[in-house]
Amino acid sequence: MERLGVALPYSNLNSLVLDFSKCGDNGVSRLICGLEGNRKLLTLSLCYCDLGPQSGTILATLIIQTAICNLFLSGNHLQCLGATELLKPLSEYAEKLGQEKKSNALACSNTSRCILEANKDASINSKVVHRNTTSRPNSSMDTALESTRKKKKTKGLKKKSKKHDFGPWLAKLHLADNGVDGRFKQREENLWEFIQLLTSLIKNSDNLVEVDIDGNAIGEHCAIKILEALKERKKEEMPRLKIMVTPRISASTFEQIFMISSKSSPAKKRKKKIK
Numbered sequence: 001m002e003r004l005g006v007a008l009p010y011s012n013l014n015s016l017v018l019d020f021s022k023c024g025d026n027g028v029s030r031l032i033c034g035l036e037g038n039r040k041l042l043t044l045s046l047c048y049c050d051l052g053p054q055s056g057t058i059l060a061t062l063i064i065q066t067a068i069c070n071l072f073l074s075g076n077h078l079q080c081l082g083a084t085e086l087l088k089p090l091s092e093y094a095e096k097l098g099q100e101k102k103s104n105a106l107a108c109s110n111t112s113r114c115i116l117e118a119n120k121d122a123s124i125n126s127k128v129v130h131r132n133t134t135s136r137p138n139s140s141m142d143t144a145l146e147s148t149r150k151k152k153k154t155k156g157l158k159k160k161s162k163k164h165d166f167g168p169w170l171a172k173l174h175l176a177d178n179g180v181d182g183r184f185k186q187r188e189e190n191l192w193e194f195i196q197l198l199t200s201l202i203k204n205s206d207n208l209v210e211v212d213i214d215g216n217a218i219g220e221h222c223a224i225k226i227l228e229a230l231k232e233r234k235k236e237e238m239p240r241l242k243i244m245v246t247p248r249i250s251a252s253t254f255e256q257i258f259m260i261s262s263k264s265s266p267a268k269k270r271k272k273k274i275k
Contacts, residue, residue: 001027005034008041015043019072025054032062039067039166047174048075056082060089063167074176074212080190083180087197089168090205098204169207176244177215195222199229202241212244223249223257230260 001023008016021027028051035041044062056078062068063086078086182188195218201208218226223245233241243261247254 002030002033005031008034009038012040014040015045016041017043017045018049019045019047020049021046022048022050024050025052025058028055029058032058035062036065038065041066041068043070043072044068045072046076047072051076051078051082053077053079053082053085056085060086060168063170064089065166067166069167069170069207070172071170072172072174073178074174074215076178078175078178078180080180080186080194083175083178084190084194084197086175087194087201090170091197091200093168094201094204094208097206169205171207172210173208174210174212175216176212180213180216181218183217191218191222195225199225202226202229202243203232203236206238208241209239210242214244214246216246217248218246220249220253223253227253227257227260230257234260 023031023046028046028049051073055076059071059073063071179186180191180194182191198211198213202211226243226245230241230243241261243257245254245257
């Protein structure tokens with residue numbers, strides 16, 4: 001794992017799958033030593049690798065220091081403590097962006113009247129300028145050529161400067177079957193802390209598109225909190241989030257979560273087939 005970590009900065013890998021390797025917490029810490037500042041690796045899968053709560057903190061630093069956006073950790077033993085440590089930087093970053101988004105929306109609403117007035121003045125001025133420029137076709141042609149040249153230059157610059165951004169943010173997060181519950185000396189407070197961070201991430205992160213926490217006995221109350229966060233996300237017209245939870249909750253809550261997170265209803269698919 002240490003040699004692989006050292007070799008990764010010199011590779012062009014964008015996906016690394018180490019499922020069932022049984023590397024443990026020590027192996028993950030050795031792997032991460034060579035990944036600091038890596039902008040090429042986007043997907044890391046460490047399912048069923050005997051990772052414990054300690055790996056939560058290690059993987060949190062990895063998300064901050066790299067461009068990884070897909071993290072698959074199903075079948076480990078992160079439990080509430082490890083999962084909470086992993087979600088902390090993600091939730092804090094999402095909350096920060098959410099607050100900035102709200103403040104920008106308020107600023108736009110306050111200045112909307114000024115913009116409307118400015119647009120009216122601009123339309124009047126543009127009509128006057130258009131009348132003046134009709135008698136000078138050569139100058140208008142020159143300005144058109146200059147604008148096309150500028151557009152070509154900006155397009156070239158955009159292609160060259162395209163790089164993957166650092167975290168902390170994720171698009172896909174799989175934490176299925178990780179013992180995130182109130183069992184094995186875990187307190188309910190630890191579970192609630194995890195749920196608070198997860199719901200904050202759901203409500204604020206536009207980047208998040210897929211979450212899997214199936215196989216974790218979170219209980220009915222936590223499932224209701226997730227459902228409320230999904231409803232708020234839908235109300236704010238944020239991107240749709242696909243989330244998988246344990247079916248060991250009430251049928252109504254599970255069905256509502258499934259309906260909100262599913263991409264399309266079966267009724268719509270049937271209508272399309274009939275057509």
